[in-house]
Structure formats: C-alpha cells, structure tokens
Amino acid sequence: MRTDDNIIAGGITRRQILCALGAVGAGVVSIASNNSGAAPIVAENQVPRVKLGKTGMSVSRLALGGSWDIDQEVLALAFSRGINYIDTAEDYRSGNSERGCGQFLKSIGAVGHSPIRKKVWLVTKSYFHHDLDKHLPGSLERLGQEYVDCLYMHRIQDAKLPLDPRVKETATALKAAGKIRYFGFSVHDQPVVECLNAAADSDFIDVIMFRYDCHYYPREDLMKAIDRCSKKGIGLIAMKTQVGAITMPDRIDPFKARGLNQRQAAIRAVAIDSRVHSICSEMTTTEMITQNSDAFAARVTVAELDAIREHARMVSHLWCRGCDSICRTAAGGPAKNLAVADILRFLMYHEHYGKEEHARELFAALPPSARDMKLADIADWRAAEKACPHRVPIALLLDRAKERLA
Numbered sequence: 001m002r003t004d005d006n007i008i009a010g011g012i013t014r015r016q017i018l019c020a021l022g023a024v025g026a027g028v029v030s031i032a033s034n035n036s037g038a039a040p041i042v043a044e045n046q047v048p049r050v051k052l053g054k055t056g057m058s059v060s061r062l063a064l065g066g067s068w069d070i071d072q073e074v075l076a077l078a079f080s081r082g083i084n085y086i087d088t089a090e091d092y093r094s095g096n097s098e099r100g101c102g103q104f105l106k107s108i109g110a111v112g113h114s115p116i117r118k119k120v121w122l123v124t125k126s127y128f129h130h131d132l133d134k135h136l137p138g139s140l141e142r143l144g145q146e147y148v149d150c151l152y153m154h155r156i157q158d159a160k161l162p163l164d165p166r167v168k169e170t171a172t173a174l175k176a177a178g179k180i181r182y183f184g185f186s187v188h189d190q191p192v193v194e195c196l197n198a199a200a201d202s203d204f205i206d207v208i209m210f211r212y213d214c215h216y217y218p219r220e221d222l223m224k225a226i227d228r229c230s231k232k233g234i235g236l237i238a239m240k241t242q243v244g245a246i247t248m249p250d251r252i253d254p255f256k257a258r259g260l261n262q263r264q265a266a267i268r269a270v271a272i273d274s275r276v277h278s279i280c281s282e283m284t285t286t287e288m289i290t291q292n293s294d295a296f297a298a299r300v301t302v303a304e305l306d307a308i309r310e311h312a313r314m315v316s317h318l319w320c321r322g323c324d325s326i327c328r329t330a331a332g333g334p335a336k337n338l339a340v341a342d343i344l345r346f347l348m349y350h351e352h353y354g355k356e357e358h359a360r361e362l363f364a365a366l367p368p369s370a371r372d373m374k375l376a377d378i379a380d381w382r383a384a385e386k387a388c389p390h391r392v393p394i395a396l397l398l399d400r401a402k403e404r405l406a
Ligand code: SF4
Pocket: 319, 320, 321, 322, 323, 324, 325, 326, 327, 328, 340, 341, 344, 387, 388, 389, 390, 391, 392, 394
C-alpha cells in the first residue's frame, strides 16, 4: 500500500517529494519541519520556479535531462530539491529512459490527471517530425502516462519545420485529443538562430530547448532571436550550458570566492539570463543534483555578471557550434566526408562533461568515412578555420579528438 511515508528511493519519502512539489503541505519555497528533530520534510536550498512563458506552468529553473539509464535515487533527490521538470525522449536508451521516468512518476502518484501529476512538467521528444502522432503512443505507454506536457520535434535542423502546416496540424490534433498540452522543438546545431526566428514567426510553437551557454553572449543575432521568442511568450530552455566550464576556475574569481566550482559557475552564468526559463542538465548522480541545485541558491552578483561577460568575450572562439557544412565545404576535398561538428561535439562530451566512454561510443557509431581521422590529417584546415563563423581552431581540436576518441 502506498502511503506518504513510503521511501521512494535513497531514503527520501513520498511526503518529502510531495511537499517539495507543492502538492501537499508547506509548498515549494518554505522549509517544513516534522517537529520530531528528524530531517526537514523539504530540503533546504530549493531550486526556484518560474512561469514557463505563455504556458503559465510553474517549472523549476533546473530540469532533469534524461538521456541516461534513469536511477530512481537521483530522481527522488532531484524532486526533493524542488525540481519538477523531466526531459526525456523516445530514443534515449532505447526507451529505457522513458520507462525509468514513468516508474518514478508512478511511485509518487503522478499519473493520469491526478493533482500530483499536474505539478510535474514532463517532456518527451521524437525524431520522426512528420509522424509524431504515430510515435507518441509508444512514449505514453513507456511513461505510463495519459499525456505529456510538451512534445518536441527532437533536434531539428530545418528552420522550415516550425512553420510547416503539416506539423501544425499534427500538433493541433494531439492537443485536441488531450495527448499533449504544448508543442515545441529542440535544436542543437545550426541553424539555431534561424529556427528561433521561425518559431517567433510561427503560431504553434510553445516551448524551445536550444543549445546555449555563456560563450554565446557576444552573438548579436542569437540575442535578437531569443528576444523575439521571449516577447512572443515562448518557453525557452537552455541545454549544454556547461560547455567551457573547465576554463572557468582560473578566470572567474567572484564564483570561486563564493565556493562555487566551475560547473556551478557555468550553470549560474546562464541562469542570469532571465529570458531563459529553465536549464536542462543531464544529472546522472546525486552529487550532480546537489551541485547544480546549489548553484541556484543565491542571487548573482554584479561582480559575477561582469566576470562572465569578460570570460565569454575571451574564450567564445574555443567551441564548435555545430553549423557543420561551413567548415567542411571550405576545406573541400575528401575532408568533406568528415563529420566535423559531430566529432567536435563528442570531444566536448569527453573533455567538458567527463563522459569519456560515452563520447568514444558515439564516435565509434559514426559511419567509417565520417570518422576517418586520416582525412583530418591530410586536409588543409586553414580555409575552414577562416570560414568558421566562430573562428574555431579546427585542426587543433581534431588533433585532440583523434587522441581521445579514435
Ligand atoms: S568548426 Fe566552426 S564552421 Fe565547423 S561546425 Fe564548428 S562552428 Fe561550424
């Protein structure tokens, strides 16, 4: 029998989670005590919530990215810290991410149209952009849910999709059927700016998840596109925010002074952009949940803000933004076949996210010609580096990729 005192995982009770969700008792921001001298019902340093644009839904500023083998203890801790936002996808771990998330939601009673379910923001995604209606039932079954709060077209690379009438028709029909509440997309690579602008021109995109970290701050075209979406009330979710974090400890003194490590500083550096409602982070351990949640605990100071801007100006050229064809076309010859953007992204997973094995697996899964690093050796990357809009030192990074991934 399920009671509020049931341990969900990691010693965290259902009552603690429901209190943090605001589904019972003390609500989200206050700290309730059970008056017994035992641990407080709601953990300290709760992640704050915001209204997610025109959806009006209250979501945590930190979202749990689910592209890993879901661990119930990690989810329980995340929810006890005030996180109420789960981001998964049909392809993550061959559906096991959705199954793991569904298992957790069921354990706390967040199913059907229950009051608890309504406190959770659940997103799933599909790569089948023109067959979303055929793929959603599988996701709902794995999640054990009657609906998701938002369905994304996963990783779009075509800025026409947010304006496509067929997509709009499907999204509208799924909403009318009560299978989704809102609709949106995720965009990892170029054309991020074009996709954001298309969403601002569209009338059926509610939420966007896009790649964004503080190194993008000097980019005026992206800033304007974010402004346009923000003014339209589109929910904006940042992902991959900790890229470049490893360069921060030596440079961001105001963060060090507050005892924040480089990953916390990187999250905080994006959190200062109030147009961004939430930051989606793949937190696979309880330590990551604690660290990232703690990063939201105090207000950002002016000194931090100035330091972030200066840091972004100095190092923003060090990361590939995934526009893909520009550098390959400029390099010409056989280098055209090399998956430069993918390889540099996997290098980022290896060096910045500490996911060495995962990065090597992804690299090994590329078609042989796309990961033939002999091509990288023989190509002349000077023209490509000149053509790269971010002045990425391509040859240098490919050398590192060869050493770490191949
Ligand atoms: S190296 Fe530059 S041009 Fe090539 S994919 Fe990355 S950001 Fe784009």
